[in-house]
Amino acid sequence: MSADLSQLFGHFMIAIILLFIIGAYCILASFNMVRILIGLEILIKAATLLIILAGYICGRTALAQTIVITLIVIEIVVMVVASGVTLWAFRNNESIDPRKLSELKG
Template sequence: MTELPQVFWLFSIGAILLLITGFYCLIMTYNLVRALIGLEILTKSVTLFIILVGYVTERVALAQALAITLIIIEVVVIAVAVGIVLCVYKNIKSIDGRLLRNIKG
């Protein structure tokens, strides 16, 4: 194997393992903040994939532009989601997602 496919495959494995970690966190946790942390890990995996593909196809500039867009979207999603978590905490004094199952209307 030459250097480029080796680098691609190595960091691809890292990104796939990050994806597994993020999904595992999202599936197993009921804590809303921790679920957001799982979402963050998933996004990091996607960012790494984008940068990696840009590197091996020699389109680093385009990949960087897409990664920056992804980072902006990520921070807005997290800010709004944290706001929602704080509103939930204000109302039910807990950040456990199981307590939200009885919400009606």
């Protein structure tokens, strides 16, 4: 790794780690199903950035591009299903607090 590349790597890594921390905090600390989904979205974005960085470092940007585009499609479909479930939960419970989803235990 040249000096230029390692400096870029360092800056990128700081941004990615920050995004991971924000996303994880968002999932763990909030009691709102929509916010949990936003937190997941931030986590996936951090992973996407990491894949772009990986493609740049190993010199295979075309491969990284195809992976990222596929990933964006998958992520959107997951979010559509997740928000559908959230909508049903709201219609059933009149609330999007995940603490109210506690009927199943044991």
